[in-house]
Amino acid sequence: MLKCRLEREGRGSVVWMVLTLLALLALPVEAAERVEDPTEARVREISSTLRCAVCQNQPIYESNSDLAKDMVSIIREKIQSGESDEAIRAYFHDRYGDYIYLEPTKSxxxxxxxxxxxxxxxxxxxxxxxxxxxxxxxxxxxxVAATGEESPASPSDRRAERPASARDEAMEARLRKEIESFEES
Amino acid sequence: MPVSESLFCLELPPTMFKAFWKIVLVGAIAAILVIFYLGLSNNPRAIPSPLVGKKAQPFDAEPLVGEQRVRLQDYRGQWLVVNFWGSWCVSCVSEHRDLMQLAAISRQRGDFAIVGVDFRDTRQGAETFLKRHGNPGYAHAFDPKQKIAIDWGVYGAPESYIVSPDGKIAHKHTGPIYPGWFEKVLLPIIEGKESVETVVDGGAG
Structure with a gap:
């Protein structure tokens, strides 16, 4: 009886162990599938900066036009043959001009x-x-002017209505004030 | 005395000051309007090609018909019209009649050649196209993945390039060629009446 139970329990734990191990194995596989391939990351990076010629104002990475798709596959080929990002961007710039860059060059x-x-x-x-x-x-x-004058009709008219002498007085008062503040500082 | 104070106390007579700003404002608005007006006549589809005046990219492609490969270098030493087309392209149908005409002129004069690049196409589609609309008789490169087309900075079809005998792109024509295109565009370039650099295309309509 006892032997039988142990055996049954043992078998159960082995099953659990195997399942747990399988689960552990499954985890990294899942994770690896979600990480973007480095080549694809570069393809995305470069093609997001290039403007599609057919559907204008869209980067070729997002475009569904045939031309854009073929451009993306050319970028992929060039990355695989070891060309640098700048060389690939320059390749398109040489052929399509400033137009191809979504962001104008700083020169x-x-x-x-x-x-x-x-x-x-x-x-x-x-x-x-x-x-x-x-x-x-x-x-x-x-x-300053208001202190020396009777109140005029409207603020915009003040300057015009003020006699020349009053304006001089205002100027003098202002000058005095300026000189004072200058001497204080 | 802070510096800014003396900077902003520019003692201009108020009337002059106001007139100055009025002129600046009116001038700025006028300038913007002029730029907008000029922008109206811009064709957003006619993208200027930076390739004019540069060396044409060589290609060595499968032929659309026959066995002999189509190479750019085989056309060295003569003027060449490279016409990009596809059986999927609607304007290529209307252009085809004028290309046949141009091919006849080419055979008659013998001082320039034509080569077609059939891009982003199927063999069957292109062959049907030539059967239906007539074969102009010159060689066609078959470019299903449009590698040559992108290498030549092509945006759409039809587009035609004029390549000089020393292998430089002398002119880019976007859109279908038209009756009289030879006399109006190609001949002046061949005869050297138009300098390579100054030729600017009218663009597709």
Whole structure:
């Protein structure tokens, strides 16, 4: 009886062990299947930077056109024959020109594309600072002018209605203020 | 005294200052409008070829008909028109009549040759095409995986290249050739009336 039970238990544990081992073996196989082949990774990397000529504004990697598919297979062949990423990109650039790159190159006339937005931003910022300075100065002028005048009709008309002498006074007051603040600092 | 303060206190008379900015603003808007207007006449399908003026890529391909391989180097020393086509291409049908005409001119004059590259095609499809629309008589390279086509920077069909006797690409024509194309485009290049570099294609319509 006892011998029989042991035997049965032993057989059970062996089955469990085998199953567990099989499961362990299965794990890396599953994992390996999910890891992208290094060649394919490079194919994807290169072909994502090249523009499809048929369905424009789509990288050839995502395109379903025949031309794009054949370009991707040419990239694959070139990788397998040991060409560098840059050489492969240059191959297409030589044949299709700047057009083929989704991102323009950072050289020659293309530099304008890269620099112009930032230059524009800087210029705009500069203009804004100048404008704000002018508005603020206008406010101060008006403030100074208002103390020496009866209140005029509307803010926009103030400057025009103010007599020349008042403007000089305002200027003098402002100058005095500036000199004071200059001496303080 | 901070530097920025003196920088921004440019003492321009206010009227001049305003006029200046008005001119800048109006000028900028005008420039943008002009660029937009010029952009309207751009054909997004006509992609300029960087290959004009460069050496043509050699090929050594299976023939579409017959046994003899089609090699670019065999055409060295004469002007050559390389026509990329496929039986799947609709405009190639309308172009075919003009290619037959061009082939007749080529036979008559003997100073230029034509070679066809049938790409992304099946043999059966191409053979049926030639049977139905007529065989112009020159050799065709068979390029099912469009290796030659991509090597030559081809986007679609039909496209034709003019190759000079020393193996350089003198001109790229996108879209079907038309009646009178020989007199208008090819002949001036052969006779050297148009310099290789300045020839710019009108593009496909």
């Amino acid at each position: 020659g006339a293309n530099l304008i594309l890269w620099i112009a937005p930032f230059a524009g931003l800087l210029l705009g910022g500069f203009g804004l600072v100048v404008a704000i300075n002018r508005w603020r100065r206008g406010r101060i002028d008006e403030g």
